[in-house]
Structure formats: C-alpha cells, structure tokens
Amino acid sequence: MTARIGSALLLVLLLAAWELYGRLSGIPSLVVPLPSAVLRTLWDGLTSGFLLPHLAMTSAEMTLGLAIGCAVGFLTGVLLAEVEGLRRLLYPYIIASQVVPKLALGPLFIVWFGFGMTSTVVITALICFFPLLENTMTGLGQVDPNKRELFRMLRATRLQTLLRLKIPAGLPVILAGVRVSVVLALVGAVVGEFIGGRTGLGASIIAAQGMMDSTMMFALFIVITALGMAFYQAVTAIERWLLRRHWTN
Amino acid sequence: MSFVSIDRASYDVQPGQSIVDHIDWTIPAGEFHCLVGRSGCGKTTLLKLAAGLLQPTAGAIRIRGSAVREPSPEVGFVFQTPTLLDWQTALDNVLLPLSLARRPLPQDRRKAEELLDLVGLSGLEGRHPRALSGGQQSRVAIARALITEPALLLLDEPFAALDAITREELQDDLLRLCALRGTTVLFVTHDIAEAIYLADRVAVMENGRLHHALAVDLPRPRGRDARYSPRFTALCRALRRAMDGAPAEPVPLDAAS
Numbered sequence: 001m002t003a004r005i006g007s008a009l010l011l012v013l014l015l016a017a018w019e020l021y022g023r024l025s026g027i028p029s030l031v032v033p034l035p036s037a038v039l040r041t042l043w044d045g046l047t048s049g050f051l052l053p054h055l056a057m058t059s060a061e062m063t064l065g066l067a068i069g070c071a072v073g074f075l076t077g078v079l080l081a082e083v084e085g086l087r088r089l090l091y092p093y094i095i096a097s098q099v100v101p102k103l104a105l106g107p108l109f110i111v112w113f114g115f116g117m118t119s120t121v122v123i124t125a126l127i128c129f130f131p132l133l134e135n136t137m138t139g140l141g142q143v144d145p146n147k148r149e150l151f152r153m154l155r156a157t158r159l160q161t162l163l164r165l166k167i168p169a170g171l172p173v174i175l176a177g178v179r180v181s182v183v184l185a186l187v188g189a190v191v192g193e194f195i196g197g198r199t200g201l202g203a204s205i206i207a208a209q210g211m212m213d214s215t216m217m218f219a220l221f222i223v224i225t226a227l228g229m230a231f232y233q234a235v236t237a238i239e240r241w242l243l244r245r246h247w248t249n
Numbered sequence: 250m251s252f253v254s255i256d257r258a259s260y261d262v263q264p265g266q267s268i269v270d271h272i273d274w275t276i277p278a279g280e281f282h283c284l285v286g287r288s289g290c291g292k293t294t295l296l297k298l299a300a301g302l303l304q305p306t307a308g309a310i311r312i313r314g315s316a317v318r319e320p321s322p323e324v325g326f327v328f329q330t331p332t333l334l335d336w337q338t339a340l341d342n343v344l345l346p347l348s349l350a351r352r353p354l355p356q357d358r359r360k361a362e363e364l365l366d367l368v369g370l371s372g373l374e375g376r377h378p379r380a381l382s383g384g385q386q387s388r389v390a391i392a393r394a395l396i397t398e399p400a401l402l403l404l405d406e407p408f409a410a411l412d413a414i415t416r417e418e419l420q421d422d423l424l425r426l427c428a429l430r431g432t433t434v435l436f437v438t439h440d441i442a443e444a445i446y447l448a449d450r451v452a453v454m455e456n457g458r459l460h461h462a463l464a465v466d467l468p469r470p471r472g473r474d475a476r477y478s479p480r481f482t483a484l485c486r487a488l489r490r491a492m493d494g495a496p497a498e499p500v501p502l503d504a505a506s
C-alpha cells in the first residue's frame with residue numbers, strides 16, 4: 001500500500017517538475033506540451049465525445065485481432081504439437097515467419113483488404129498468432145512423462161490425453177502466451193491504424209501530427225496506455241480464474 | 250495356480266545391452282511379492298514390462314496365461330511419484346480411471362469416497378493435490394489404483410519419499426486393502442525392512458537379473474509387533490546378505506539368536 005502511494009507521489013512530483021520547467025523555460029508547446037494542457041485536452045476529448053469513437057474502434061480491433069489470432073494460434077499449436085509429421089514439415093517455415101516483421105506487411109494488407117478495420121484486425125491477429133502458437137506447442141510438449149505414462153496405463157484415447165491431460169497441464173504456459181499477445185495486440189492495432197486507419201487512436205495520432213497538435217498526441221498516448229493496461233488487467237483476471245484450480249490454497 | 254508368470258523376459262535398449270536379462274518369476278494369485286535391488290538395476294523396467302507399458306525384446310510375460318501386449322484394465326499401477334492431476338480434486342483424481350472409461354455414476358463417487366476413507370483421507374476429498382502432504386498424495390494415488398478393483402497391483406517404490414512413520418502407516422493400509430480383495434501384488438522397493446514386512450516372497454535383482462529369492466514366513470496379519478520380532482530381524486539380515494551377493498542359504502527358524 002505504501003509502495004503504491006509512493007509510486008503515485010513520484011508521478012505527481014514528476015508532472016509538477018515538468019509543468020514548472022515548461023512554464024519557466026517557455027519551451028514551445030509543439031515540442032513539449034504542458035501536463036496541464038494535455039490533461040485539459042484529454043478531458044475535453046472525453047467529455048465532448050470526440051475521443052470515444054476512436055477508443056471504441058481501437059478496442060474493437062484489438063479484441064477481434066486478439067481473439068482471432070489467439071484462437072488460430074492455439075488451434076495451429078495443438079495441431080502441430082499432436083501431428084509429428086506436420087510439425088517437422090512446417091517448423092522451418094514457422095521459425096522463418098517468426099522473424100518476418102509483421103508490421104511491414106501492413107501496406108500489403110491495405111492492398112488486399114482496403115483501408116479501415118479489416119486490415120488492422122488482420123495485422124493484429126497475425127501478431128497475436130505467434131506467441132500462442134509457440135506457447136501452445138511448448139505447453140503441450142512439456143507434460144510430465146509420468147503423467148503421460150499414467151494416461152497410457154489407463155488406456156486413455158489420444159483425444160482424452162489431449163483434452164484431459166495436455167491442455168490442462170499446458171494451460172499456464174498457454175495463458176502466458178495470451179498475456180504476451182495482449183501487449184502485442186495494442187501495438188498491432190495502433191500501428192495498423194497509422195498505416196491504414198481512418199478512425200481509431202492510431203489514426204488520430206497521425207491526424208494530430210498533421211495538425212502539429214502535440215498536446216493532442218500526448219493525450220492520445222495516455223488513452224492508449226490506459227487501454228493497454230485495462231486489457232492486460234482483464235486478461236490477468238481471466239488467467240487467474242482459469243488457473244484457480246492449478247494453484248489452490 | 251500362477252497369476253503372473255514372467256518367462257525368460259528380457260528388455261534390451263540396444264542389442265547386447267539388457268536392462269532386464271532373462272528373468273523368470275511367477276506370482277500365485279493373491280500373493281504379495283516384493284522386488285528389491287539397488288537403484289538402476291532394472292526394477293522399474295521389469296514392472297513396466299509387467300504392466301504392458303513396455304514390450305519385452307525376448308521372452309514373455311503372461312497374466313492368467315495370456316501374454317501382456319498393452320496396459321490392461323485388470324492391472325493397477327502406482328508410480329514412484331504420486332502423479333496426481335494438480336487441477337483436479339482428490340476425489341476426481343481417484344475417479345480418473347473410471348471417468349476416462351465412461352461418465353462416472355453416483356455409485357462411483359460413493360466408491361471413491363469409501364476408498365478415500367479407507368486410506369485415511371475422509372473429509373479431504375475436495376482438496377487439490379497441492380493442498381495435500383506427500384503422504385496424503387501417495388494415499389490418493391493408491392486409492393486411484395484401487396478404484397477399478399484390479400486383480401493385479403504393481404507399485405514402484407511408492408513410499409520412497411515418505412518419512413518412516415507415514416511409510417509404516419501406508420504399508421499397513423496397503424496390506425489391509427489388498428487382503429480385503431485378495432489382490433495379487435508386485436511391489437518394488439529398495440527398503441529391506443519394507444520388503445520383509447510386506448511380502449510373502451522377495452526377489453533380489455541385480456544388473457537386470459534375479460539372483461536370489463527369499464520366502465517370508467511371518468504370520469499374517471502383521472502389525473507393529475511383527476516389525477520388532479526376532480524373526481523379522483533375522484529375515485532382514487538374510488535379505489541384506491543376499492543383496493550383498495552372498496550365496497543363497499536358507500534361514501533357519503531359530504536364527505533369531
């Protein structure tokens with residue numbers, strides 16, 4: 001508790017110092033806007049409703065991209081973990097595709113899917129796909145050999161072993177992949193909008209940049225950070241709930 | 250009538266390197282046999298051959314006369330570690346062998362609860378494994394192996410990680426439960442006193458071979474007194490000598506002195 005108060009105090013102190021320095025040095029607000037001005041812009045943007053459609057758009061893209069990317073990544077991970085031949089066939093390509101900078105594909109997606117939400121969702125999903133794929137394969141692969149032998153002794157079918165042993169046992173690792181994906185999804189959605197968005201927080205940053213409105217850009221950074229933290233907290237809560245049986249009392 | 254017969258069974262990891270080397274052994278129905286030997290002598294491998302988890306590279310293992318080719322529902326296995334599913338309650342862990350075969354019925358749950366009572370875990374059926382002590386986890390593992398009422402129970406050093414007193418309690422529970430159903434048992438251990446206390450017959454294994462057998466003639470049911478009887482001490486000494494590689498020699502009944 002005291003640590004939290006300390007952290008909050010530090011923030012207030014830093015903002016005060018920033019404000020004071022900005023006022024005394026007379027640095028132009030285009031370069032570094034005053035915290036008070038940023039907060040006012042943020043407040044106005046929220047109360048006037050100007051920011052809300054952008055916030056809604058980015059949240060929707062992030063949610064869709066995260067859901068699609070995680071679902072496809074998980075299913076592909078299960079498939080590759082279970083089918084040895086397929087894994088050997090595809091693994092070199094998966095490694096190669098890991099290092100491809102996915103964001104660099106943005107312009108291509110705009111050609112394919114047009115400006116707007118679809119392109120951004122596809123980029124976001126693509127970025128979220130890999131951590132899930134990787135962690136699902138790892139999670140399913142590192143099941144305690146004794147437990148596998150137990151399931152063999154109990155004559156469990158392959159599907160039973162997957163559903164009742166490998167997935168529950170690998171769940172902590174799989175969910176750690178989801179947590180990584182959340183952070184990447186925010187980057188994906190915002191940068192996707194930089195490239196091809198008309199609405200959304202990323203698109204608004206580009207618009208504000210066009211108007212040389214640094215104050216607005218800072219206000220948008222704050223909104224994006226808050227959005228990311230909200231998603232992260234939500235996923236952590238879901239993770240705790242799903243793993244409640246793994247670490248009871 | 251032999252229930253299990255191991256007939257010149259071998260298991261080679263590669264040609265010429267046998268972990269289990271031409272072993273002959275039979276267990277009559279309802280008897281409790283122990284297998285002792287140093288770490289790495291092939292006990293676990295022999296047990297897995299008997300369970301059908303491994304296939305012998307030569308020879309055969311037969312249960313009721315038919316060769317073991319795969320794990321059978323008639324055989325229960327208790328691993329060296331409890332190997333419980335952390336995300337399920339003690340009760341669901343005990344029910345696992347049944348719930349993999351079919352949807353558990355209310356009477357299955359009652360049976361699981363009874364078994365948990367029998368191994369001294371009444372009231373803990375809702376606990377998850379991490380909230381149980383090592384001894385309690387071993388008890389859950391034994392209850393799980395018994396729920397299908399296997400005719401043959403194979404145990405691989407199940408109590409090795411437990412303290413002496415918990416181990417003695419579990420030995421008594423195991424003897425009681427197996428006597429109740431007339432279960433045939435092959436129990437692997439490296440603890441000499443444990444082998445003598447539990448077994449009707451003890452086999453000594455070394456480097457993949459059985460090189461000695463000892464009949465244990467302590468009367469049943471055995472209790473705490475049996476552990477401190479002179480006869481018990483004499484049998485332990487004889488087994489120890491056998492493990493040191495001394496030639497087989499009978500233990501005279503008056504060896505107590």
Ligand SMILES: Nc1ncnc2c1ncn2[C@@H]1O[C@H](COP(=O)(O)OP(=O)(O)O)[C@@H](O)[C@H]1O
Pocket residue numbers: 262268286287288289290291292293294295
């Ligand atoms: N797959 C394997 N390949 C090579 N060596 C093995 C393999 N499995 C077991 N061994 C060796 O066989 C020996 C017997 O193992 P094990 O049956 O586990 O012995 P124990 O249970 O008596 O300690 C050990 O020395 C072990 O290293």
Ligand SMILES: [Mg+2]
Pocket residue numbers: 289292293405
């Ligand atoms: Mg062993």
